[in-house]
Amino acid sequence: MRTLIFRTVAPYLTSLMVLYSVFVLLRGHNEPGGGFIGGLIAASALAIYGIACGVSPVRRAIRFHPMAIAGFGLFLAAFAGVISIFVDVPFLTGLWIYPVLFGVELKLSTTLIFDIGVYLVVLGSITSTALALEERERD
Amino acid sequence: MATTEKPDVILEDAFVLAEPALADWFIAGPLILGFMFGSLCLMQRKNTLLQARIAIVGLVLMLLADIGLFLNVLENGTVVMTMGRWFPPFGITFAADMLGATFALIAGIVGLAGGIYGLSDIDDTGRRYGFYPFLLLMMAGVTSAFLTGDIFNLYVWFEVLLIASFGLIILGSEREQLDGATKYAVLNLVATTLFLIGVAYLYGIFGTLNMADIARKAPALQNTGPHFTIAILFLFAFGMKAAAFPLNAWLPASYHTPRIAVSALFAGLLTKVGIYALLRIFMTMFPEDRQELALLIAIVAALTMLLGALGAIAQTDIRRLMGYLVISGIGLMLAGLALGSQIGLSGTVFYSAHSMIIMTALYLLTGVMGGLMGTFDLGRAGGLYARAPWLAALCLVLIFAASGLPPFSGVWPKILLVKGAIDVGIWWLAAAILVSGLLTTIALVRMFSFSFWRPAAEEDLEAFSFADHRIAISATVGLAALTVIAGIFPEPFIQVSDRVAAELNSPTSYIEAVFGSSTEEAN
Structure with a gap:
């Protein structure tokens, strides 16, 4: 798969896909999208980069081990639920704030933190699997 | 700058607006702590020492949350928290009655003992492969399975604990482990699939998955749908999870x-989740179907306890012997479910708690013995008494407790169960309980005399040093101490199991705790 065309295109494709995955993540909640599908898109972006340029550049690029990323995502998701304890509502209750930034109203919520957690769990675990499989292929 | 609330919906219609008491958070505690500390361990993959420390702190905190929950339930009755504060049938409810809280408490104790034992048993490679993250996630799964009040959520926790247990069972990736794990995984997934099919039927009939909601709708719908089919599906699925005969093949394998x-x-926790699910489904949700199935469950119970104990006698590997004892114990727990009476259920609950502690302790002891002898094979075992006489005392305590001999914790639940069986005139079930106790004694004493009294096969074994086994033995002794306490002062334990049985026999308290005053308006 390491043709010249693919190797040239892959970095651009990967960065576009990661960007798009963040868009899909933020678009979630009331419209199609969210953490799971966003994480899948990001993971496939990294997988494409791995197929084109080899696994070690990917591992260098993401800096942390994919499983550690998944672990952080899980922590974030659990933490999003625990915030409820400070406002006297049950575990995992969605809490919203609507700050206005430069005249634009932002809808921020604990649901979003949870979704980012899901995004990272999916990204980490799928990337971990994909990279392991891509590595095995070259033996 | 920021407004905190945008009231574009009428909140009273959608949400439970009552603020949960801070003590109610204990019900979500094991779940939160398990996930948080598990993910912290996962982030420290390389640092195996720090990982172990994080995990032990997490397990201690989980146990504290379990204790807090238990005391809260003991004092105030069933504790309920509906996630996201949606109204109960729509939100996922966590509901801890005495049954769930008791099982969660014992699971917390067993999990901590296993985690401490793991400090000495699991090397750096095992930790890098994820022993501690898997352990914490499994504990979160097991405890949440005991606490959830939603049957689909119960399925989710079964999946969580199963996936974590798959990771634990292949730790080390030896050929033998992969062989065992394949059988374990395939047969457990069959059971899980049946469970899921049962849940799907249930939703088709009741239109709800909330256990309390199903329980209050069940009497009215008793004759309208394939109630009995669902009950059989659940009996099959959880019988397999609990390793009841004839669905027990995966456990000794x-x-x-x-x-x-x-x-x-595994021996302490996983099969008991099956027993818990059977109790919850047949006592809280389908009490009438349980009466129909009582004879079948009683026969299964008698065969499970007898064949489990006979299987234990036939083994030459100590670990396999223990596996069959787990199965035999499952038979006893099913006996109480078959009886369904106050005394029978009380015996089942007490025996389950006893079995969780004692089977874990026996396995840990097996680990210490195997480490000292260099083998788990009874044919080559021997020489332990000369090297560690006090280990013989510890072993005897656990043997007596497991066989149900006084003065340890096994005797009281067996008395309750035998009395319960005789009260309703099922003499053969009572006889099976007594005979299985005798067979268990034979199997364990055989193991004891081979490994302690026979001279060692190899003479050049190094002398025993307590320091090498300090951690492993302290975990075992801790569990053994509990069985001694429960054996000598059974009164508070029987009071708790009696209360669990009373709650199981009248599920209205559970339903009212979940739905509160809204019960009438739904009817």
């Missing part, structure tokens, strides 16, 4: 392959 700490946790 897999439980001897992983590390001892893992086997001990």
Whole structure:
């Protein structure tokens, strides 16, 4: 798969896909999208980069081990639920704030933190699997 | 700048607006702590020492949350928290009655003992492969399964604990482990699939998955749908999870392959989740179907306890012997479910708690003995008494407790069960309980005399040093101490199990706790 065309295109494709995955993540909640599908898109972006340029550049690029990323995502998701304890509502209750930034109203919520957690769990675990499989292929 | 609330919906219609008491958070505690500390361990993959420390702190905190929950339930009755504060049938409810809280408490104790034993049993490679993250996630799964009040959520927790247990069982990736894990995984997934099919039927008939909601709708719908089919599906699925005869093949095929700490946790926790689910489904949700199935469950119970004990006698590997004892114990727990009476259920609950502690302790002891003898094979075992006489005392305590001999914790639940069986005139069930106790004694004493009294096969074994086994033995002694306490002062324990049985026999308290005053308006 390491043709010249693919190797040239892959970095651009990967960065576009990661960007798009963040868009899909933020678009979630009331419209199609969210953490799971966003994480899948990001993971496939990294997988494409791995197929084109080899696994070690990917591992260098993401800096942390994919499983550690998944672990952080899980922590974030659990933490999003625990915030409820400070406002006297049950575990995992969605809490919203609507700050206005430069005249634009932002809808921020604990649901979003949870979704980012899901995004990272999916990204980490799928990337971990994909990279392991891509590595095995070259033996 | 920021407004906190945008009231574009009428909140009273959608949400439970009552603020949960801070003590109610204990019900979500094991779940939160398990996930948080598990993910912290996962982030520290390389740093195996720090990982172990994080995990032990997490397990201690989980146990504290379990204790807090238990005391809260003991004092105030069933504790309910509906996630996201949606109204109960729509939101996922966590509801801890005495049954769930008791099981969660014992699970917390067993999990901590297993985690401490793992400090000495699991090497750096095992930790890098994720022993501690898997352990914490499994504990979160097991405890949440005991606490959830939603049957689909119960399925989710079964999946969580199963996936974590798959990771634990292949820790080390030896050929034998993969063989055991394959059987374990396939047969457990069959059971899980049946469970899911049962849930799907249930939703088709009741239109709800909330256990309390199903329980209050069940009497009216008793004759309208395939009630009995669902009951049979659940009996099959959870009978398989609990390793009841004739669905027990996966247990002896897999439980001897992983590390001892893992086997001990599996033996203590996983089959009991099956028993818990059977109690919850047949006592809270389908009491009438349980009466129809009582004879079948009683026969299964008698065969399970007898064949489990006979299987134990036939084994030459100590770990496999223990695996069969787990099965035999499951038979006893099913006996109380078959009886369904106050005294029978009380016996079942007490025996389950006893069995969780004692089977874990026996496996941990097996690990210490195997480490000293260099083998788990009874044919080559021997020489332990000369090297560690006090280990014989510890072993005897656990043997007496497991066989149901006084003065240890096994005797009281057996008395309750035998009395319950005789009260309703099922003499053969009472006889099976007594005979299985005798067979268990034979199996364990055989193991004891081979490994302690026979001269060692190899003479050049180094002398025993307490320091090498300090951690492993302290975990075992801790569990053994509990069985001694429960044996000598059974009164508070029987009071708790009596209260659990009373709650199981009248599920209205559970339903009212979940739905509160809204019960009438739904009818």
